[in-house]
Amino acid sequence: MSAEIINREQMNIVIVGHVDHGKSTVLGRLLADTGSLPEGKLDAVKKECERTGKPFEYAFLLDALSDEQDQGITIDTARSFFKTKKRDYIIIDAPGHIEFLKNMISGAARAEAAVLVIDAKEGVRENSRRHGYILSMLGISQVIVCVNKMDLVNRDEAHFNKIEKEYRDFLSQISNIKPMAFIPVTATTGENLASKSDKMKWYKGLDLLEALDTFKKAPPKSDRSLRMPVQAVYKFVSQGDDRRIVSGRIEAGKVKVGDKVVFSPSNKSSVIRSIEGFNTAPRKEIDSGWSTGFTLNEEIYVTRGEVMSHEASAPKVSTRFRANMIWLGKKPFVTGRDYKLKIHTQALPVRIHKINKVIDASVADSALQKNQVDRHDVADLVLETRQAIAFDLVSENELTGRFVIVDGYDIAGGGIIVAEEKDNQEEFRAQARLRDFNWIKGGVESAARAQRLKHQPALVMFVGKAGVGKHKYARAVEKALFEQGLSAYMLDGTNVLLGVDADLIWMQSTQAELVRRFAEVSHILLDAGHIVISTTNAIGLADFATVRSLIPDFAVFTVDIDANEKAITSSDMHLSGKESEAEVIKKVSALLKERQIVD
Numbered sequence: 001m002s003a004e005i006i007n008r009e010q011m012n013i014v015i016v017g018h019v020d021h022g023k024s025t026v027l028g029r030l031l032a033d034t035g036s037l038p039e040g041k042l043d044a045v046k047k048e049c050e051r052t053g054k055p056f057e058y059a060f061l062l063d064a065l066s067d068e069q070d071q072g073i074t075i076d077t078a079r080s081f082f083k084t085k086k087r088d089y090i091i092i093d094a095p096g097h098i099e100f101l102k103n104m105i106s107g108a109a110r111a112e113a114a115v116l117v118i119d120a121k122e123g124v125r126e127n128s129r130r131h132g133y134i135l136s137m138l139g140i141s142q143v144i145v146c147v148n149k150m151d152l153v154n155r156d157e158a159h160f161n162k163i164e165k166e167y168r169d170f171l172s173q174i175s176n177i178k179p180m181a182f183i184p185v186t187a188t189t190g191e192n193l194a195s196k197s198d199k200m201k202w203y204k205g206l207d208l209l210e211a212l213d214t215f216k217k218a219p220p221k222s223d224r225s226l227r228m229p230v231q232a233v234y235k236f237v238s239q240g241d242d243r244r245i246v247s248g249r250i251e252a253g254k255v256k257v258g259d260k261v262v263f264s265p266s267n268k269s270s271v272i273r274s275i276e277g278f279n280t281a282p283r284k285e286i287d288s289g290w291s292t293g294f295t296l297n298e299e300i301y302v303t304r305g306e307v308m309s310h311e312a313s314a315p316k317v318s319t320r321f322r323a324n325m326i327w328l329g330k331k332p333f334v335t336g337r338d339y340k341l342k343i344h345t346q347a348l349p350v351r352i353h354k355i356n357k358v359i360d361a362s363v364a365d366s367a368l369q370k371n372q373v374d375r376h377d378v379a380d381l382v383l384e385t386r387q388a389i390a391f392d393l394v395s396e397n398e399l400t401g402r403f404v405i406v407d408g409y410d411i412a413g414g415g416i417i418v419a420e421e422k423d424n425q426e427e428f429r430a431q432a433r434l435r436d437f438n439w440i441k442g443g444v445e446s447a448a449r450a451q452r453l454k455h456q457p458a459l460v461m462f463v464g465k466a467g468v469g470k471h472k473y474a475r476a477v478e479k480a481l482f483e484q485g486l487s488a489y490m491l492d493g494t495n496v497l498l499g500v501d502a503d504l505i506w507m508q509s510t511q512a513e514l515v516r517r518f519a520e521v522s523h524i525l526l527d528a529g530h531i532v533i534s535t536t537n538a539i540g541l542a543d544f545a546t547v548r549s550l551i552p553d554f555a556v557f558t559v560d561i562d563a564n565e566k567a568i569t570s571s572d573m574h575l576s577g578k579e580s581e582a583e584v585i586k587k588v589s590a591l592l593k594e595r596q597i598v599d
Helices: 023-033 041-052 066-071 098-108 126-137 157-174 208-212 426-437 446-453 470-483 493-498 510-527 541-550 581-594
Strands: 010-017 078-083 088-093 113-119 143-148 181-184 228-234 245-249 254-256 260-264 268-276 285-287 291-296 307-310 316-327 339-343 346-359 378-391 402-407 410-420 458-464 488-492 531-535 555-561 573-575
Touching (some): 010 023, 010 126, 023 113, 023 143, 113 126, 126 316, 126 378, 143 208, 181 208, 268 426, 339 378, 426 541, 458 470, 470 531, 470 555, 573 581
Parallel strands (some): 010 113, 113 143, 143 181, 458 531, 458 555
Antiparallel strands (some): 228 245, 254 285, 268 291, 316 378, 316 410, 339 402, 402 410
């Protein structure tokens, strides 16, 4: 095989459209006209149609599943291939029926550009609008619109122009997509697909094949900022290997031995010591697309869901972001309850902070003011996570800018991040980044300290109203952990208040400063390797996000005590205050083991 063939440019393109608008026919005819079908395939399909008494359709070349041919709809995404002089195309034929939107999204997510098909006679329909929104949601901005079945409207130029204007106006309202071309086609006869039609001489533009070659390839992912979501951290102690290997797939950028890297949102940083792999030759540099592992000069404690980057181009970090999303769940997406957000390798609770607008894509010009998102609705909204996460805008990096939402056990929605939203902790996170990136480290590495102490550092915050037993439980847990040989220390808020906070005069801003100083004292104790057990009446569950933002590089857990036994979904553990000290010790010990603080 020649080097020219091996090095030919490739591009993934998805074909979408409302059911029965002829997208599979467009692709089938394109494959036939470009000579891209296996030898004898076209004749075999025609003979099968004769045998079964069906009229031949080019769509049958794509719809390979028997139930698709029986029902005349595409159920799953089919991949096809053809070539032009410029490049090789991998074409994804996505479902058009509304019930198969999940399949369409999963197929289109792999595409770099799109062809959207609209039936000239039926015009712009609900899935024409919905698919336009989904393409925008997936960050696909290169789009060609084929107005198919022009023979059914007598190839009328005015009719074509009307559809083009209607759809351009719709896209301008809901997305940043500006189609590169609108092409009038008749797929059954191949008009304006692989060659110009002599029956529509009023059309002066490119045919579809020529237009496809105007699509531009995105820059190589290796040229972008480094992004590697942490998948897992391995340690093969049983094999005599005590190194910590941080593993994941490099989704963008490149990294080499000796590079300083930072993990977000924890702000932990170190230098790449080695690049690891199973049964692979040693290497000094690696780029996007590889699943690999790294050892670091300092064996810092990082966890799944963090994102490795270079310090100068770290991802955004917040508990809030603005998103465009589509909801496919059977139950509506509602305010006031937690769902699960999955983004890159991270999974954590999320809820609606604000709904800007909801669009019913089946209705033109619909922008609804609703307090929930119903099935098949698309929405512009602000989501809020329980703790800060690392992400990018989809325009900067699609993998770390896309997400799905899980309701129960089902993937019920998906979307893209379009803007960072400031939250109440933005200033504190900035302070923490400045402190952590310039922290003067001592001569003892955190990994060596953890090995000596036999545990990782962590903060366990007992929160709740006065008189519910916080101090009693905290003292008991501290003593029990200490007697187990662990370095536990109880930090009571009163001690901080009487010492570090002695200069504070009560003002409206005093509470924030109280929390900040408490977190900084905790940070020093955590950096020393301790398990800090805290109790205070001045700092409660509402202040947890602030404390967490100031010590993102350490594990922080909340134990909420509520005498009314009201479940608090944002706490790591709930107590009624009626439990015995022994019960609480057992539960906290189990939590620390579960979160891998204690082996």
